Amino acid sequence: MAASTSRFDPLTDIPDLHGRVAIVTGANAGIGLYTVYFLAKRGAKVYLGARSEAKAQAAIARLREEGLGEDEGELVWLDIDLSDPRKAKQAARWFMEREVRLDILGDPTSSHISPYLFTKTLLPVLRRTALQPDSDVRIVNLTSVLHRWAKKPRYDSLEAFNQDFGTSANAEFNLYGYTKLANILWTSKLQRLFDMEKCPIITVAVHPGKVLSEGNVRTLMRLPMGRAWVWAASQFFLTSAEGAYTSIFAAASPMVKERPEEYKGKYMVPFGRIETPSIYAQSDALAEDLWQTTEQVIADFGFDS
Numbered sequence: 001m002a003a004s005t006s007r008f009d010p011l012t013d014i015p016d017l018h019g020r021v022a023i024v025t026g027a028n029a030g031i032g033l034y035t036v037y038f039l040a041k042r043g044a045k046v047y048l049g050a051r052s053e054a055k056a057q058a059a060i061a062r063l064r065e066e067g068l069g070e071d072e073g074e075l076v077w078l079d080i081d082l083s084d085p086r087k088a089k090q091a092a093r094w095f096m097e098r099e100v101r102l103d104i105l106g107d108p109t110s111s112h113i114s115p116y117l118f119t120k121t122l123l124p125v126l127r128r129t130a131l132q133p134d135s136d137v138r139i140v141n142l143t144s145v146l147h148r149w150a151k152k153p154r155y156d157s158l159e160a161f162n163q164d165f166g167t168s169a170n171a172e173f174n175l176y177g178y179t180k181l182a183n184i185l186w187t188s189k190l191q192r193l194f195d196m197e198k199c200p201i202i203t204v205a206v207h208p209g210k211v212l213s214e215g216n217v218r219t220l221m222r223l224p225m226g227r228a229w230v231w232a233a234s235q236f237f238l239t240s241a242e243g244a245y246t247s248i249f250a251a252a253s254p255m256v257k258e259r260p261e262e263y264k265g266k267y268m269v270p271f272g273r274i275e276t277p278s279i280y281a282q283s284d285a286l287a288e289d290l291w292q293t294t295e296q297v298i299a300d301f302g303f304d305s
Helices: 030-041 053-066 085-096 113-130 145-149 171-197 214-221 226-234 245-252 254-258 284-300
Strands: 021-024 045-050 074-079 104-107 138-142 202-206 266-269
Touching: 021 030, 030 045, 030 053, 030 074, 030 104, 030 245, 045 053, 053 074, 074 085, 085 113, 104 113, 104 245, 113 138, 113 171, 113 284, 138 171, 138 245, 145 171, 171 202, 171 284, 202 245, 202 254, 245 254, 245 266
Parallel strands: 021 045, 021 104, 045 074, 104 138, 138 202, 202 266
Antiparallel strands: none
16 A cells, blocks of 8 residues: 555545445455445445456455455445446345445546436435534545646537547547546536535545556556566556545545535645636536536436336
8 A cells, every 4th residue: 555645645545434435446456445434444334346257356455465354344245237328227226225324425537427317316315414413525526637638628419429439540539538527517416406405415526646557557558568668657657556546535524524614616736726717617517518418318218207
């Protein structure tokens, strides 16, 4: 486990989370795995999202190897496949059949429709928890600084959702940036809805920093002299554990609850600092288009049935 590289240390600066319930999707590796680690280390009951029980058990074994004790928190496998919105909704329903509260919802994924429907389905239990005494309910969506790559984005139709980014070297980055922008717009729109309801849920969009994730390691290893590239990246990039710090800050730092107006619906960068996102990410009109089109897509394809 990496030592703290900032004034924020998730092992000491997060309050006791016993009695709190959290969900972390995409939790069997990388940032999601270590987000689970820090929440459970402070006593939370954490539902670990993974596509198979084998992956979940392997992740739990890794967490034990990292030093998570058997008596620290409680880990439960959440069977979730975010490649299919219907399965995302099914996972949310399964959770609500077993739990009466949800304090922290963390989504370290890179898609939009399935996490949107997953969160929407969980809103009743999130709202119910927020009404309880001493509540502190938060939704943390992972985004990226690459949201700034999105140029003249549109979210006003299914065609806009499925736009062709071409086959150039930058196409993959442009698509990723377009999706990460959607994550920020969705976060800010959701916060405005909560504020209109006077519901004390806090949403935050988090850029974890430049992280040498397992996926990035695999990509670099495919290059000539791959080990040298990995070593070079390790000198400048954060580890996956350090990449989880900002998500943990957003999910559980007392500062967020003490100063909600500074953090609600905002874009956060390492380690817990609020930054102004791109001009498109600040657009209420784009956020409204995204909201309306997502609802239409979910209805047209019967994902919400």
